[in-house]
Amino acid sequence: MLRVAVVRFPGSNCDWDALHAARRAGADSYFVWHRDTGLQQADVVILPGGFSYGDYLRAGAIARFSPVMQAVQRHAADGGAVLGICNGFQILCEAGLLPGALMRNDRLTFVSRPVWIRVERSETVCTNAYPRGTELRIPVAHGDGRYVADAHTLRMLEAEGRVVLRYVRGENPNGSVADIAGVCNPAGTVVGFMPHPERASEAVTGSDVGAGFFRSLVAWAPAGADRVNP
C-alpha cells in the first residue's frame, strides 16, 4: 500500500484534510512531525497548507530549516514524490526544490474562494488522473500566492512543460505571472501549487473534483521502480 507522510509544522492547518484525502484514495497515510529526522519509508511526502511558523520572515522561510526538511530533500533527490499544497508550495520554493517564489497577492487581500484552474501537465505524481486541459473548480485560500520567477526561469518552465496548473483566464486570484498556479521539477515527482484539492475531495464538502490529485498519487508508478512494500 502506498505510504503517504503528511508533515506537520507548527501552524500547519490542512494536515488532517490532506491525511484524510490520501486515506480515502487508498493510501496508508500518517503524520510526521517537523522535528522528525525520518519519513518512515514514505513513498510520497505531502507538505500541507497552513501558516508554518506563523509565516514569520516570509511564508515557508523558517519551515525549510526544520529537521524533517533534510529528510524531504534526500527523499526528493532520490526520486521520491513530494507534493506541496499552498504553504507547502511556498516551503518547496524557499527550499529550492522548486523554482520561483510566492509573494503578497497583488490586491493585498487574503483570497478564500473556489477558482477555475486548468491541468497543464498530466504526467506528474498528482495530476495523472486528469487529462491535460481538464478544467477544475478548486478552492484557494492564501495571502501570499502571487507566483513570480525571473524571465529565464519562466522560459525554462514553459519550454519543459513544467507548469502543472494554471488559473483559467480571468480567474487569476493573486496576480501570478502567466496565470501559474503550480509547477513541478523536470521529472514531475516534486509538485507544488496554491489550490487546495483536499478541500474538494468529498461530496460532503460540496465537491469531490479534487479527489483525483490523491488518486493520482496511488496510481502513480514511475517506470522501472519497484514500489512493492514489505
Next chain:
Amino acid sequence: MSYRVHVRVVPRAGLLDPQGQAVEHALAALGFAGARGVRIGRAIELQVDAPSPEGAEAAARQMCDRLLANPVTEDYSVEVEA
C-alpha cells in the same frame, strides 16, 4: 568584537509591490501628493560577533543570502555601525 548590524530588505525593483502602492495611495489621500515610488520591505537589526567590521558585514551578507532575503524576489543592503 561585537558589531551592531542593520540589514535592509526590499522587494526587487520591477516586481510589483502592492503594499508600497497602497501606502502611496494613502499618502496621496493625506495630501502628500509628491510622495512617489514607495517600496515596503523590512529592517532587521542584529548583533554580530566578528573580528572586524568587514567580518561582521560578510557574515551578515551570508545570513541574507541564506535566510534573511529571498534571492528570487528581494534585494538587501548591509550596514555595520562604527
